[in-house]
Amino acid sequence: MRRILLVEDNEMNRDMLSRRLQRRGYEVIMATDGQQGVTMAQSRSPDVVLMDMSLPVMDGWEATRTLKSSPDTKDIPVIALTAHAMSTDREKAMEAGCDDYDTKPIELTRLIGKIESLIARFSNDIVQTEATT
């Protein structure tokens, strides 16, 4: 089962997205700020991180930079979740090292498409067994 780390401070968004993903068969672990997100990415090795950008303690850009600068976590794909039409947010997210982005409100099919293609792309480069667990 694929493990998704959802880093999101808004409780309702977190609740909705996690439940919808779980119903599609994903394991969802959650963090409510950037710092916690980094810690969980290190300790729980998710297949993909869904990162909200405006987060308390440590924002999403900083958290992504931290993940991408560590050898342990740099191969975990990060998808930035940005607000509608905020192109600067998107650009900043890509600059921080995010591998893709999606805009809120979340369109589940589209997001899952992005999740799957990123995981496929990354798993070609890393250990093949990851995909089969």
Place this chain on the structure above:
Amino acid sequence: MNQQPFVEDIETYAQDIVDTVREPLLMLDTNLRVQSANRAFYETFQVSPIETEDQLIYELGNGQWDIPSLRTLLEDVIPTSSVFNDFELEHTFPIIGRRVMLLNGRKLRAGSHSAIIVLAMEDVTERRRSEADLRAIETYAQDIVDTVREPLLILDTTLRVQSGNRAFYHTFRVSPDETENRLIYELGNGQWDIPALRTLLEDIVPTSSVFNDFELVHDFPELGRRVMLLNARKLQAGHHGELVVLAMEDVTERRRAEEEAVAAKEASEAANQTKSMFLANMSHELRTPLNAIVGYSEMLHEEATEQGLESFAVDLNKIHSSGRQLLGLINDILDLSKIEAGKMELFLEDFDLKLLIDDVAATIGPMVKKNANVLKIECSADLGGMRADQAKMRQALFNLLSNAAKFTHEGTVTLNAARERMDGTEWIVFQVVDTGIGLSSEKLLRLFQDFTQADPSTTRKFGGTGLGLALTRRFCQMMGGDVTVHSDEGKGSTFTIKLPAIVSELEIPRVEDLPGEDVPIANIDRRTGDPAPSPGTCVLVIDDNASQRDIMRRFLVKEGYCVRCAGSGEEGLRLAREMLPIAITLDVMMPEMDGWEVLKVLHADPALSEIPVIMLTMVDDPERGIRFGATEYLTKPVNRHRLSRILKRYACSAAACPVLVVEDDEAMRKSMRQLLEKNGCRVAEAENGKTALALMEKEKPTLIFLDLRMEVMDGFEFVEEVRRHSEWRSIPIIVVTAQDLTSGERKRLNGNVEMILHKSGQSRQELFSHVIDALDNSAVPRLTTV
């Protein structure tokens, strides 16, 4: 008596003096009988001494001197006093007509003679008349001065008031007595003793003789604080000497109104900004709970479907789609307010168009099916990708398609996409064609305005806020393109989006970054401060949109035209009259006075009606354009190559238009070209009339050198053809021929050509010197590098 001859001598001497005097004199005895008169008298009144001497004065010239007032003078005044001066007598004399005489009388004793009365008469008729004329002129001048509604003071060079006009006395509530012959500084208890005014009158006027629009703010005792605009002029006023006219215009109200207007504008801008901020914040606040509604309803719908709870699923779907709709509206409002606040940005990325279109088609599918419509997608094979803001592109297409779907029932909605080349750049053209209700011309014009639907009743029938189109248009403009519409009421509409295939951020002119409007371009030397180009050299651009104006101006300047811009119809008309442009580009959609109205005024004015007008519009309705008298009709975004071609066909700018040589002999043509180019001309060649006409279709020449004997179309036919076209009628034609012309042939050319030069009978050199003369006389614009 040796004294006798001496006395006679003296009397002759006296008579000589009397005769020398140029004013008529009569010598009367005390009985008023004429003793003698002088030569001037006889000449003036055209009488002889015999008719005069020893006659009673009243009997002279058939009683012409029997004048009651003269009788009074002679019979009442003379006996009692020995002298009277300057008695003015106005009388109509039989021979010399009405005269004004100034009479001077003196009683004197003259040796042995008894007392005589010398009556001198001076004819002052002319003097009195010119004095009256002068008085009339002065009264007239004063009347004018009094009619002027702004207060005027006439000062002498010592700054003493000669007079004021009625407006002055009225405005400052003073009387002429308090004013005239006083120093200006003494007036009204020194209310004009203002340092700034002193400087002006004492330093500036004496040296420069004129000053304009000096603004004086002063607290006047009676009037309160006033802003006066002072204008002064030193003038020579005949016998009055040098005077200074000081005109004062009370602009207090105007200034106040201006200040209020500025304040109001600032306030409204601030309010607008506040509104945009409010909308942006509000939208954000609205979106958060709405996201939950949309998200949870979608989630519940999925769950209900999975668990087979169909009836729940239907209702949950209704909540979900309503939520989405509401979210869409809020996003539109947010976008528009962002654009208004100047905070909307472009996020440029490369993307594949086919993927985008498929995506949009999938999204719009359910809406199209709802009204039983068929969606057709037609993409050209070479469509490929583009660089633009994908999200805005998607939204623009979605908006057009959802409109088409909304207003069409059981019809077809087609989306065409193609790649086109214009102006050397690649453009992507999307067309959304529907077979729906269509729009009338009036509705078309209102279509793109924010918050406006073509028809208020539409809102009730079809729903929607009218934001979609406005937003689509703003998005396209931000990306350097535009949206146009063509529609037939009842038959359907076509919306066309044209965008550069590679949108660059640099190309988007920000209004505030543009240079000032009135910066004169090209031929105008800024240092001389001469803002007016000489008439007939420039293209006038009339458009209310500053960035459109700037784009057009840059393009035209690059094409070699001198350009003036106007931001409104009124200003455009004023400039058109002033500069007589060689062509006008006219935007149709402008506030207040729109392009059609401007066109109407241009056509009604004989001085302007011949100027070619190129209408630029978003609405693709060329018939209307031509019907209203537009020369050409282009849709936005303007195809620059077409514009350039049109301008060349109708208008010559300095050094832009060629001299055309129509000649079948190649050697002759080449040497003419050499000669003309050496003299700074641009040259076009044609070997017969037909090719010449084809060339002229593309570019209007300034001057034509024409051979007569040519194959295909000869010179005679060519001349007739050229004169048939009104836009060519003014081009001078100079015939260069080897043949002798018959009188019939001469007649055919007569009045249609400027000059006929003969190749034969003179050397090449002589012929060429005639050509140069012709060139000089025709005032053809030439490059200066001769």
